[in-house]
Amino acid sequence: MKISSSLKILGIFAIISVIMPLLMPLGLPVFIIVLLSYIFIYATLSQSWNYIGGYTGYVLFGANMFFGIGAYVTALLLYHYGVSVFVTAFLGAFLAAGFALLIGRPTLRLRGPYFSIATLAVSTTLSLFVMSELWLTMGSRGVPNLWDPIIPRVGREIAYYYIFLTLMMASALVGWKIENSKFGYGLLAIRQNEDTAPVLGIDTTNLKVRAFMLCAFFTALTGAFYSPYMTWISPDSVLSMDITLSPILMALFGGAGTFFGPIIGAFLLESLKRYIIFYLVPGSSAHLLPFGVLLAFVMLYLPNGIISLFRGRGFALVRRKGEANKS
């Protein structure tokens, strides 16, 4: 116990020492800064998917709706009233968490795929709604001219770089906290055996809903900062299926149910995606082919993610809780 916690601290220092150079991006070319910002965005999304999908094993197929809620709340308030994103982001995030409560409460009572199906249904309908309600959302043309009043226009890449870095660190910290708390043990108990979890006094539905709300909160927060970063949002960009797909794949590829897995997954796969859609096959959807194959491949041959390849080699940081129970 003593050794593992000291190893953990050592591991955190190792991570920080790797990240420290990233904290000073001024000397880097802009495209690297933008790439890293995207990696941070997807790492946050992937991390927040991991709260519900990785720890409890309930697949959320509708991350794009929370992302969209966050993005649209910020965009509309910014466009019409000029309210800064630092205010509206939290508004959108709490709204998304409330929305998650509304969907999660009835559907997370059930086991199996009902949660996944319901979230998929709600997210597709929400994007239809956004497309059709022109008076509110300006339809498929989107909301243009989103410049935040506080963040300077010149050098905004760097400002947003720090914002998304902070978001990633915050979500990772929450992930780490979950992993080392009673809440997290409860979630893992749900994934491992949902029949016995209530016997141990775990209110499974309540726990799942809380994890889901946490997921919605962080996803919406990322979406909120995404819209002034893009300066222009549309249903195609913030409600696209890619926002749902990529975080799932990144979390599973890196190692679902660990707080470190999604970050690794996001770094590797977002770089791959950017490479494909900017250099290999210009266009925004060419990465779907390899991503689809990769998703099936990971689930079949590497279900614990690449992080499992490093496990049992003194890297205590990534050891999963309750592993000893498995044969």
Next chain:
Amino acid sequence: MELSSIVQTLLNGILLGGIYATVALAVSLIWGIVKVVHIGYGAMCMLAAYLTYWLYMGYGVEPFASLILTIPIFFVLSCIIQGVLIRPIFKKTGQFDIGLVSLIILFGVAIFLEGLMLGLWTSDPRAISITYFGASQIWIGSIAVSVVKLLTFITGIICFLFVYLFMQRTRLGKAIRAVSQNKDAAALMGVNTNYAYMLAFGITGILAAVTGMMISILFTVWASGYWTWIVKSFMIVALGGVGSVFGTLIAALILGTIESMTGLVFRFVYSQVIGVIILVLIIYIRPGVGLFGKKEVSGS
């Protein structure tokens, strides 16, 4: 509002429901038999729709006739998906359970097919406009019936009868039902469970080909448009009860009617919103069994 317009809407709703039913039938079957949620089914339908469109535009093959070609292709494709991607997960599982792993794998299939379709046919929506018997509509009094819709409705009903008779009357169908009820006992009685599962997937392939043809002549063929279809079929399956053939049909007719009735009063998007609200309510009130399903005794 006039009575005739209400009757007209009701009729349109029923015709629409027939098409929904055909889409949902395969999802319901796979869910009931293999206990796998086929989230990639919508993408398969859309691929079939593209194929039908392509055959019609490129080679002038009549959509109904192209079924001779697409049905074998999709039967084999579906069997391959089962054999390569779904069968291995029954042998070994990682940290997640089988239902979840299959869900994610089939999601991967859907994404792969979407990428394929976007690559081959770009993201422009396409549609076949075709008339049968020299008229687009038949008039019964003051009520118009679309000929194409009527034909697809009849095709859908034929699909239902085919599946129903196959499952109830043939030895293979009985074997598949036995596997769905108790896999181990069926295996002891000499049923090859792998073969039964593969056949069940093959049937969904046939249905995907038929559904794709319907989509191509009635609606738009659009690479990313299949999510609405898969969501519709999940709604219907949740409403009608998992694995119940006639529950699916009735639920689809109900959903189609509700949608076109709401379309009469509100805008299109609200009929979709109402569909989602019904889905969540059904999941909450009658979890897993829908309106007509029987409660299962054994868990999971």
